[in-house]
Amino acid sequence: MFKYIFIYYLCPRNEFSDKMAKKELKEKDISTEEKIKEAAKLVFHKKGYAATRTRDIAEEANINLALLNYYFRSKEKLFTMIMVEALAGFFQQLSSVLNNTETSLETKIELIAQNYIDFLTKEPGIPLFILSEIRNNATFFIEKIPIQEVVLHSEFIKQYQTEVQKGNATEPNPIQFLMNVLGLVVFPFIAQPMLSHLAKIDSAQFNQLMQQRKKQIPIWVKAMMSAG
Amino acid sequence: MFKYIFIYYLCPRNEFSDKMAKKELKEKDISTEEKIKEAAKLVFHKKGYAATRTRDIAEEANINLALLNYYFRSKEKLFTMIMVEALAGFFQQLSSVLNNTETSLETKIELIAQNYIDFLTKEPGIPLFILSEIRNNATFFIEKIPIQEVVLHSEFIKQYQTEVQKGNATEPNPIQFLMNVLGLVVFPFIAQPMLSHLAKIDSAQFNQLMQQRKKQIPIWVKAMMSAG
DNA sequence: GTCTATAACGTGATAGAC
DNA sequence: GTCTATCACGTTATAGAC
Known part of the structure; x- marks a missing residue:
């Protein structure tokens, strides 16, 4: 709960709450989206923004590279x-x-x-x-x-x-x-x-x-x- | 003095001692080489290897980009x-x-x-x-x-x-x-x-x-x- | 949603004139 | 030693088929 207050603070516009609402509606496709996010977390935490390639994240998540941009518009948005x-x-x-x-x-x-x-x-x-x-x-x-x-x-x-x-x-x-x-x-x-x-x-x-x-x-x- | 022991430890082959000998022979061109090195130190320390562009270093040192490769064969060698x-x-x-x-x-x-x-x-x-x-x-x-x-x-x-x-x-x-x-x-x-x-x-x-x-x-x- | 192919761009490095 | 111009490559991002 408290976490969301901080996230709300940090997020420009209201992208975050939109995202959360969307997530709760359709739970089927969380799987791959969540896989990418978890992989991104792992790789970004380990190597930092500049040193990680989107290919690293895709590989870590076992998904196709194009899916990364499909779910999260860009490397930077995912990083944010x-x-x-x-x-x-x-x-x-x-x-x-x-x-x-x-x-x-x-x-x-x-x-x-x-x-x-x-x-x-x-x-x-x-x-x-x-x-x-x-x-x-x-x-x-x-x-x-x-x-x-x-x-x-x-x-x-x-x-x-x-x-x-x-x-x-x-x-x-x-x-x-x-x-x-x-x-x-x-x-x-x-x-x-x-x-x-x-x-x-x-x-x-x-x-x-x-x-x-x-x-x-x-x-x-x-x-x-x-x-x- | 002690510093050189560590550097010797870390340097592959004997590149370091060659470099030092070379430096003492001709002191004229230390200026630009040293300028690049100081700039590289500044930028690398601040942004890390992956996030720094050789162009950043050249700009910080106020030298032409090509000179960086002339003095230090590559970004990686300079970083090392x-x-x-x-x-x-x-x-x-x-x-x-x-x-x-x-x-x-x-x-x-x-x-x-x-x-x-x-x-x-x-x-x-x-x-x-x-x-x-x-x-x-x-x-x-x-x-x-x-x-x-x-x-x-x-x-x-x-x-x-x-x-x-x-x-x-x-x-x-x-x-x-x-x-x-x-x-x-x-x-x-x-x-x-x-x-x-x-x-x-x-x-x-x-x-x-x-x-x-x-x-x-x-x-x-x-x-x-x-x-x- | 997922894939392949490719466009668009940035960056490291070098050729060659001076 | 220093410069301009350019190549070669890797990376992000997207178009378009399925």
Whole structure:
């Protein structure tokens, strides 16, 4: 549900809701359309926009190349759809925790660690995908996201600032604190391709390491807060 | 000096030393060649291999397109050169600290924070460049690096393991510890394009935040080590 | 909806004059 | 060494048969 709010934010005109309505009417031909979309997600996440050829996607989906343009008018439109969903997933996970007014700061950190690691374990390519495309493509997508309200003016940041005032946190800048928390959670997924060579760990071993981090990150963050 | 060891590792045949010898003989024509290389570095770091056109590089360098192929036979050869130097810089910084047998673990962490943040402030695009190219291009480059000896079997890791044995560190897995340290240092640079939108900070403000981190990271790491 | 064939275009690279 | 003009190729997208 929340995801759709983000998608609505990002989609020009009302293409998205039209698409959804269309989908629910005729369920027969979801199969191939969904196959293409899943393949596109896989390949785009792995190689980025510029490096993927529509032929790669067609091959991955086991469909004829022309069908890609039949269902999604162009490579760019297909890409936009994948990117919008990636951004929606990424920020939905974050926002639903950061802006909950009923949880404590401590609980929020636990939830970020748990939810994000679970989410990223399913979609490990998303952070590098988003960040590298923002770097290239300019800032089109990111500007569409209400990132300031969702993150900077979040309940999480406010709660941290009161902790600073109460003397329970030594680092006065909430941005530094946020970078620390996100770094602990997200960085391993970004560095995974290098880490797997560094330590010769496969995907299963990596996931195990991440599971261990779910419990440790709140402890580490707590220690950092009162450090100094 | 150390940089050249890495470059030697990475370069097929002896192209690199030939290149260096050639360079020192005739210094006149360094200018345009160097201009192209600097432009290539800028554009490749920003957009990655697939998204950059040789025309972009030529334009950035203010030279004729044909000169690019005259000096560097192909786009790929030019790219390889840029990537090799990026990897060399990245791992040289790391290795020179991690494998110093005369510094304590505590000092090493201070040096990593200081050296890496200084290095990345000059070359902020390198981490995302390296990681995204490894993700796409397969593992060609990274396999050429003696990453295990340099990182996994480093003095740094050994020192951490003895701290664990002495009961001074609660996290038994040195990989987790390494991810924490590198995450604190490197993650902000990877996330910069997103952070600058999140908090509306420009490049100068970002650098200031990183300078503050140089002092804080050792304190944070220390706190994390004895946490739990 | 699905296919084959092909058009239209962008890009890397080179030939050849200067 | 530097330039203009151009080739050769790969890729996106579509026309049109089935």
